[in-house]
Amino acid sequence: MAGSFSDALRNLVSGLLFGKVWPEQLGQKLPAKTARAHALLRLQELLTHLVFQRPDSVEGRTRGFYLKARRIQVEYPTSEKQILLPSIAFVPARGQHDYPLGPPDLIEESKDVYGRGTALLHQGDWVELLGVEIIASQPPIREGIKAGLVALFRAQEQSSAIRLSLPAYYDRVASFALDESENFDDAEVILGRRRAELYVELQVPEVLLVDATTLKPMVEVVEVGPDVELDSGA
Numbered sequence: 727m728a729g730s731f732s733d734a735l736r737n738l739v740s741g742l743l744f745g746k747v748w749p750e751q752l753g754q755k756l757p758a759k760t761a762r763a764h765a766l767l768r769l770q771e772l773l774t775h776l777v778f779q780r781p782d783s784v785e786g787r788t789r790g791f792y793l794k795a796r797r798i799q800v801e802y803p804t805s806e807k808q809i810l811l812p813s814i815a816f817v818p819a820r821g822q823h824d825y826p827l828g829p830p831d832l833i834e835e836s837k838d839v840y841g842r843g844t845a846l847l848h849q850g851d852w853v854e855l856l857g858v859e860i861i862a863s864q865p866p867i868r869e870g871i872k873a874g875l876v877a878l879f880r881a882q883e884q885s886s887a888i889r890l891s892l893p894a895y896y897d898r899v900a901s902f903a904l905d906e907s908e909n910f911d912d913a914e915v916i917l918g919r920r921r922a923e924l925y926v927e928l929q930v931p932e933v934l935l936v937d938a939t940t941l942k943p944m945v946e947v948v949e950v951g952p953d954v955e956l957d958s959g960a
Contacts, residue, residue, distance in 0.1 A: 757934070759895075760932075761852050761895060761898070761930045761932045762821070762854065762928070762930065763800075764892045764894055764895035764900075764930070765890070765895075765900035765928060766800045766816055766856075766928075767800060767894075768890045768892050768894075768900065769890065769900075769902065770795060770798045770800050770816075771795075772878075772890060773814060773875075774792065774793065774794060774795050774798065776793070777790040777791070777792060777874075778790065778791055778792070778793070778870045778871050778873075779791075779873070779874065780866050780867050780870040781866050788870075791870075793812065793813070793871075797810050797812065797813040798814045798815075799814065799815040799816065800816055801816070801818075802815050802859075803815060809861060811863045811918070811919070812860070812861060812862035812863065812868070812871060813860075814858060814860055814861075814871065814875075815858075815859045816856060816857070816858060816859075817856070817858070817859050818856070818857075819855050820854075821852055821853055821854030821928075822852075822853045822854075823851075824850050824851045824852075824853055825850040826848065826850055830847045830850075831847070832845055832846075832847055832848075832936075832938065833845060833846040833847070833848055833933070836896070838938075840896060840935055841935070843937060843938055843939050844935050844937060844938055845935075845936060845938035846896055846934070846936070847934045847935075847936045848932075848933055849932045849933065849934055850931075850932050851930065851931050852928070852930050852931075852932055853929050854928045855925055855927055856902075856925070856926045856927070856928045857923050857924070857926075858923065858924040859921060859922070859923045860872055860921060860922040860923070861919055861921050862919075863918045863919065863920065865920055867920075868909070868920045872909075872922045872924070875924055879902055879903065879904035879924070879926060886904075887901040887902055887927075888902050888903075889901050896935070898931050898933060899930075900928065901927075901928070901929045901930070902926050902927070902928055903926065903927045903929075904925075905926060906925045907923065907925065908923055909922045910922065910923065
């Protein structure tokens with residue numbers, strides 16, 4: 727059954743949270759996009775607002791230019807016809823699903839925010855060393871885009887990463903930190919393509935909207951003062 731778990735599969739799943747089966751949650755609609763996809767779409771949106779610079783015909787001056795969304799590929803192009811020069815493409819890499827210690831955390835401040843009786847469950851973080859590839863026909867344009875991206879990813883005064891809010895993903899925040907960069911002048915230069923690549927660490931929380939009423943702690947903890955004696959039941 728598309729988008730949900732079958733009853734047979736539910737019966738096989740155990741220990742999802744606090745060692746208990748969680749049938750109510752498994753029956754909910756599954757997400758259509760990963761946290762990674764939401765983060766990259768938001769980064770694409772941001773890049774469309776940047777004004778890159780290239781040398782002007784007048785000595786010492788520069789001229790600004792934009793890249794529209796169709797020139798910023800969230801998925802790497804599948805054919806040469808999709809490559810518009812200049813352009814930027816996000817190159818996927820193997821990432822990690824970092825899990826928190828212990829069971830997933832219920833985000834208390836998210837209760838009833840995205841639906842009555844619901845809350846967000848923090849399952850962990852997605853961490854990936856993302857490739858941001860620049861493809862241009864001329865070295866000055868490649869250099870201008872690269873310089874703009876380097877400045878963007880290092881723009882924060884008190885942090886080595888930029889942080890983007892994700893309104894379409896429960897208002898979570900993704901961070902992008904520049905790691906390395908390099909230029910490529912290979913056989914594609916003959917085809918009029920100059921490439922460069924930035925390596926950016928992407929980190930974004932992975933959350934799931936759940937029915938908050940079904941979450942019950944395994945142990946109830948009661949705070950008592952140092953002078954309070956507990957009844958042993960004897």
